[in-house]
Ligand SMILES: Cc1cc2nc3c(=O)[nH]c(=O)nc-3n(C[C@H](O)[C@H](O)[C@H](O)COP(=O)(O)OP(=O)(O)OC[C@H]3O[C@@H](n4cnc5c(N)ncnc54)[C@H](O)[C@@H]3O)c2cc1C
Ligand code: SF4
Ligand code: SF4
């Protein structure tokens with residue numbers, strides 16, 4: 001090596017925690033000649049010690065620092081901050097864990113612990129010699145956000161983002177925002193007026209100068225990458241210039257055509273020139289070209305000349321940094337459930353239709369009647385789980401809100417003297433104030449019948465509803481005026497299409513998959529794309545709003561933070577070798593790679609640094625910042641060269657989940673073989689066959705790959721890949737006459753830390769029982785490796 | 791009213807049901823009552839509740855299941871099989887229970903007489919001249935000669951004959 005940097009090594013005794021087991025003097029003596037400076041401290045993390053480190057860096061002009069102490073998860077950040085103050089680049093600090101991994105677990109084997117500490121420090125020294133400076137980067141991120149869907153979720157997120165000062169483009173496919181919530185007269189559990197609480201928010205959307213509201217519009221195309229998406233919006237032909245229209249309604253008054261009103265669930269009618277409901281936002285009319293007869297009356301009567309019957313719609317282009325999906329839900333088509341006769345019997349309706357009937361401004365003019373026959377309604381049966389929790393014909397999941405909204409409607413009906421039965425399988429009312437709401441419903445005299453409705457048939461002008469009355473073990477036949485079905489809440493076709501466009505995976509149930517169902521519930525699997533509300537699964541308004549607030553926060557965080565890019569990315573290190581085969585693109589679990597002009601281009605925001613693409617490249621063209629192949633190789637070499645340990649095992653471990661488990665094993669003072677030498681990795685998908693071969697050629701007797709569970713930890717998506725590779729590597733080892741049992745692969749969960757003792761010892765004993773690997777065999781492997789390199 | 795009892799026997803009994811093909815989904819029953827309400831037998835016989843049979847089976851209540859005619863009342867129409875939203879398939883649970891009952895020799899007298907007839911005539915009833923005349927009226931050929939020997943050999947070797955009291 002031409003240049004050898006000045007390296008300083010500190011060894012901490014941690015009171016007696018390290019020093020009582022590890023012979024620190026011996027370690028110091030052994031490495032003295034390899035580096036510029038060695039020092040031992042009683043407590044390295046204490047203020048005086050840290051000050052000394054800083055002093056010495058200055059006085060001795062040290063360039064790279066190795067600290068042998070406790071787990072980096074304890075004090076790395078503190079040490080890092082301080083050495084950076086002395087002008088040391090973050091890449092030039094290595095922490096060697098000689099407490100959790102040595103003294104605490106090899107108490108009964110001080111000699112082994114000492115040898116192991118020494119080896120680990122040697123490994124760090126040779127690795128740090130190969131380290132290159134690392135710099136976090138600034139990245140351009142467009143400070144604008146696209147919100148798709150103007151229901152309560154999209155409205156809430158947009159308002160919050162605009163308050164924060166970000167430019168928001170809110171895209172709604174129908175003529176007005178408001179979503180499902182604006183169709184309800186009252187909302188559970190407080191029975192407050194839904195329109196009274198939502199309308200002011202809708203008005204704020206219209207007024208906010210930061211919000212570009214595009215109704216009657218859809219997203220057509222999304223390209224680009226997180227932080228910098230290019231979006232094409234299809235503004236559908238509306239026939240009315242939204243800038244000119246003053247919402248006077250002249251057009252509607254003169255329009256001769258009537259069509260079913262979507263807002264009224266097709267019970268009521270509207271004109272072809274229409275506004276969905278009086279409080280629509282924007283307060284702008286729309287021409288429904290599917291029904292328009294082009295008589296031209298509206299255009300002739302519009303005082304603002306806002307109407308253009310030849311409107312063809314237009315495409316608008318946007319550039320945004322982040323996207324929020326808030327496209328909500330749809331209801332399952334109940335004509336699929338033939339036994340309920342929906343669509344055939346006039347007095348069988350959906351819960352959403354009932355919402356409209358219960359509205360004082362609804363299509364029946366506040367009368368409680370069967371819309372199609374006009375017959376007065378004095379008795380109602382609610383059919384819960386009408387298709388939900390049904391693995392046979394409906395949806396397997398629970399739709400979560402139907403128990404509650406049915407109770408809401410039942411209360412409103414009881415207040416008007418109607419007899420109500422609710423047929424249920426289980427009543428689900430968890431959530432704050434919800435059980436109380438159930439009790440109130442009982443108090444109001446609603447009859448709860450345990451027994452799913454299985455059949456409905458006409459009975460004169462009424463219907464006969466059959467179920468079991470389980471509590472009494474009897475069959476029940478109930479003749480009533482109206483049946484209300486609660487259909488499954490399902491994800492829409494639109495959402496499926498958008499998910500493809502946005503490269504956001506959906507789950508089996510077609511709802512958007514969360515990045516992590518518990519720990520990151522409003523982020524999607526794609527960076528820069530978030531989701532809120534019923535698009536991630538059935539839920540009530542309260543949870544929807546909470547998610548919408550959360551999504552706004554995530555966006556702010558993303559747009560602010562994403563500008564700083566960690567220096568841990570994969571990159572095309574040897575451009576000339578790459579033949580553009582695209583294998584790296586295929587394997588990347590984060591979809592961070594695109595192939596441009598036959599070369600991979602890495603999206604540095606999306607790349608998690610899992611390293612999965614690097615071993616995949618058949619041309620050996622890729623490498624990783626801060627964890628280069630040469631660093632890994634020299635670390636292995638440093639650990640194994642000239643060691644006096646009788647048996648040596650290199651354990652590559654995933655650095656978040658598994659490493660933590662190993663620390664916990666230390667904390668619990670478990671005891672395992674001191675042959676185990678740990679090298680942390682992002683995901684084990686980073687490991688190449690050559691790393692394993694180097695280990696064997698430099699003297700390892702066994703190699704372990706301890707991976708975290710799939711989807712756990714920051715590199716979770718790559719953990720499946722390592723499993724497949726480990727299998728290949730085992731086969732490959734046989735080619736080198738190394739028994740495949742010398743390569744161990746398993747997954748470790750954090751709570752598994754107790755098992756580690758057994759895992760390590762089992763592997764140690766197994767390796768020990770084998771005949772040793774001959775020196776010339778190791779030499780052959782090395783020769784072979786070097787040949788491959790040439 | 792018989793009490794519900796839990797012990798090692800009830801546990802073992804439940805496990806033996808679950809092992810029988812078709813009955814594996816027993817534990818998924820969420821007691822919605824669809825099976826009962828759609829069952830043609832339940833409409834006529836108050837004690838017969840497929841849902842209750844599933845429930846008793848879940849709790850391994852062999853005593854109660856075997857001590858009456860209940861299991862043998864199912865018409866095997868498969869309505870419950872078709873309608874169950876959880877795919878529990880009560881009809882299959884009942885078949886499984888019948889099998890277990892049969893092994894213990896707890897066989898309904900009607901079934902016994904049917905099986906005895908089978909071993910004797912090769913059919914579950916004797917086919918005589920009268921029956922064949924009826925067939926002729928419907929343009930059907932006379933009933934084929936039954937393989938009485940084979941049937942009774944099978945029934946003997948499987949121990950079926952003994953269980954129904956034949957020899
Ligand atoms: C009958 C019924 C009664 C209910 N009652 C209550 C209650 O009383 N209390 C309560 O807490 N919850 C209630 N809920 C649940 C409540 O409706 C939901 O929690 C809430 O509507 C979810 O809001 P959202 O914004 O996620 O979805 P939505 O309300 O569905 O809004 C989605 C919006 O996105 C738009 N959109 C869809 N696709 C696109 C696209 N491709 N491009 C652009 N825009 C698109 C839609 O037009 C819509 O405006 C009830 C549900 C039902 C079915
Ligand atoms: S919320 Fe109630 S009615 Fe709706 S699917 Fe769940 S259990 Fe059935
Ligand atoms: S796998 Fe390697 S050779 Fe193939 S495109 Fe990627 S970098 Fe180039």
Ligand code: SF4
Pocket residue numbers: 569570587588589590591592593602606607608609610611612613614718
């Ligand atoms: S595989 Fe991992 S390291 Fe490679 S580009 Fe994808 S995320 Fe980055």
